[in-house]
Amino acid sequence: MDVELLKPLPVPTPVSLPFWEGLAEGKVRLQKCDACRTWVFYPRSRCSCCLSDQLRWRDVSGRGTLYTFTIARQPTSPHFASDTPQLLAVVELEEGVRLTTNLVHVAEADIRVGMRVKACFERVSPDITLLKFQPA
Amino acid sequence: MGLRGEAAIVGVAEYPHRRKYDGPRMFMLEQWAALARNALDDAGLEAREIDGLVCSDIRESGMFVPATVVEYLGQPVNFAERIDLGGATAVGMIWRAAAAIELGICEVVVCALPALPIPSNPTPQPLNPMVFFQSSSPNWGSPQAEFDIPYGNLAQNCGYAMIAQRYAAQYGYDAEAMAKLVVDQRASAAINPNAAFFGRPVTCEDVLASKMIADPLHMLEIVMPVAGGGAVIVASKEVAARCKHRPAWVTGFGEHLTIKTPTYARDMCVTPVGPASEQAFAMAGLTPDLVNAAEIYDCYTITVLLTLEDAGFCAKGEGMRFIRENDLTWRGNFPVNTHGGQLGMGQAGAAGGMTQVVEATRQVMGRCEQRQVAGCDAVYVSGTGGVMSEQSALILQGG
Ligand SMILES: [Zn+2]
Numbered sequence: 404m405d406v407e408l409l410k411p412l413p414v415p416t417p418v419s420l421p422f423w424e425g426l427a428e429g430k431v432r433l434q435k436c437d438a439c440r441t442w443v444f445y446p447r448s449r450c451s452c453c454l455s456d457q458l459r460w461r462d463v464s465g466r467g468t469l470y471t472f473t474i475a476r477q478p479t480s481p482h483f484a485s486d487t488p489q490l491l492a493v494v495e496l497e498e499g500v501r502l503t504t505n506l507v508h509v510a511e512a513d514i515r516v517g518m519r520v521k522a523c524f525e526r527v528s529p530d531i532t533l534l535k536f537q538p539a
Numbered sequence: 540m541g542l543r544g545e546a547a548i549v550g551v552a553e554y555p556h557r558r559k560y561d562g563p564r565m566f567m568l569e570q571w572a573a574l575a576r577n578a579l580d581d582a583g584l585e586a587r588e589i590d591g592l593v594c595s596d597i598r599e600s601g602m603f604v605p606a607t608v609v610e611y612l613g614q615p616v617n618f619a620e621r622i623d624l625g626g627a628t629a630v631g632m633i634w635r636a637a638a639a640i641e642l643g644i645c646e647v648v649v650c651a652l653p654a655l656p657i658p659s660n661p662t663p664q665p666l667n668p669m670v671f672f673q674s675s676s677p678n679w680g681s682p683q684a685e686f687d688i689p690y691g692n693l694a695q696n697c698g699y700a701m702i703a704q705r706y707a708a709q710y711g712y713d714a715e716a717m718a719k720l721v722v723d724q725r726a727s728a729a730i731n732p733n734a735a736f737f738g739r740p741v742t743c744e745d746v747l748a749s750k751m752i753a754d755p756l757h758m759l760e761i762v763m764p765v766a767g768g769g770a771v772i773v774a775s776k777e778v779a780a781r782c783k784h785r786p787a788w789v790t791g792f793g794e795h796l797t798i799k800t801p802t803y804a805r806d807m808c809v810t811p812v813g814p815a816s817e818q819a820f821a822m823a824g825l826t827p828d829l830v831n832a833a834e835i836y837d838c839y840t841i842t843v844l845l846t847l848e849d850a851g852f853c854a855k856g857e858g859m860r861f862i863r864e865n866d867l868t869w870r871g872n873f874p875v876n877t878h879g880g881q882l883g884m885g886q887a888g889a890a891g892g893m894t895q896v897v898e899a900t901r902q903v904m905g906r907c908e909q910r911q912v913a914g915c916d917a918v919y920v921s922g923t924g925g926v927m928s929e930q931s932a933l934i935l936q937g938g
Pocket residue numbers: 436437438439440441450451452453454455
């Protein structure tokens with residue numbers, strides 16, 4: 404593939420916008436359900452536990468543990484060819500929700516499931532900051 | 540709850556699975572018609588006897604697929620379904636067909652999943668960017684587009700690799716056991732002329748020396764894309780009685796869906812095939828130790844490992860030991876994927892799961908020749924769609 408492909412970036416929706424605005428300010432924000440106290444991720448219009456619409460945004464610490472990871476030695480799509488090997492990860496935040504992310508500032512050999520990680524913010528366009536994680 | 544076991548698979552058709560296909564190219568509608576005719580011939584039925592149809596996507600049309608297929612075949616039906624369950628589609632087709640037959644609304648249902656290359660379009664088409672994202676939707680508003688694709692979590696390899704890595708952390712990991720699973724299945728594929736790896740067994744060393752694609756998955760633990768496809772006829776008890784072969788009765792099924800992306804699974808290592816299999820065994824009145832073979836959906840080695848555990852063939856965390864201690868080849872004490880599985884057949888897209896259904900049927904019918912499991916009366920089949928996100932189970936029995 405000769406063509407340099409632009410990386411696919413998220414396009415916030417009216418419901419998810421506060422999450423992305425938070426990342427742009429260096430803050431991790433999650434929704435919590437006022438009806439059943441469940442933390443919700445990804446952002447939704449209804450609670451993924453009780454379907455209530457009483458969801459409120461809260462700032463959280465952005466700390467958590469590494470639930471799992473892989474090192475993709477072949478790009479998962481041509482857009483990521485320049486990032487090989489990709490450090491793909493699932494992080495479990497202190498609030499219990501899990502999210503897809505990438506690990507940064509870590510050597511391959513030092514990655515361990517269960518290791519403590521903290522959020523870091525990678526501005527990839529004027530509007531979008533991605534949520535990545537590094538060892539805490 | 541469930542089926543009475545009064546519908547059976549009575550005929551099968553399968554294209555040889557080939558990495559480099561050199562036969563005539565056909566549209567999917569054309570393949571549908573050819574597969575339907577072949578499966579009917581196999582059963583000993585006439586085209587006009589078709590009164591039900593289960594399909595999935597076809598390349599020629601994005602909507603109205605059942606009506607388009609019905610029209611092309613020229614056979615009106617009382618029952619038509621389009622299934623969107625990825626690799627669980629084939630199993631999903633069979634139980635829906637059996638249920639419709641037991642409801643009395645149809646008697647002869649064709650289920651086909653064509654997957655040969657279609658003719659090249661004389662009108663050049665612009666490259667569709669969707670092809671890069673495969674099973675992840677890049678559309679605005681799709682959770683995958685917003686929270687997974689931007690981090691590179693797309694297609695299948697990395698999702699399965701992350702499940703395997705989590706499994707390793709929770710239960711331990713034995714790369715040689717996973718390699719042995721491939722070796723056993725490739726031994727069965729080596730004597731199956733329809734398999735892409737016919738005549739090509741491998742060793743544990745080959746598997747472990749193959750390229751690391753996404754840790755801990757090696758290339759030979761991942762299915763190879765091929766051309767292929769298959770079809771079956773599901774029929775009523777009355778029709779089955781006058782067909783050519785011993786019917787493979789559909790006595791139990793289950794289906795369970797939890798997530799699209801495993802990031803959001805409650806526990807990545809506890810998979811939907813558990814509840815699906817539990818229901819299937821209960822419906823059939825069987826337990827896992829009573830089946831003679833297991834045709835387990837095998838897009839990756841980790842898929843088979845977790846299915847062995849969650850379907851109840853061994854305890855959680857014991858799968859690696861189970862693979863090491865049992866001979867899983869067609870001649871083994873616990874035959875798994877006697878056709879070679881998709882790791883041995885190659886994966887013909889979403890038709891991959893049909894190979895497991897076709898093989899289970901042939902085993903029950905006693906038509907597997909050199910790889911026939913002796914006295915095969917009950918076979919377990921599983922289907923897996925997405926990344927362990929939608930799974931199905933089926934029990935086929937002789938009788
Ligand atoms: Zn709630």
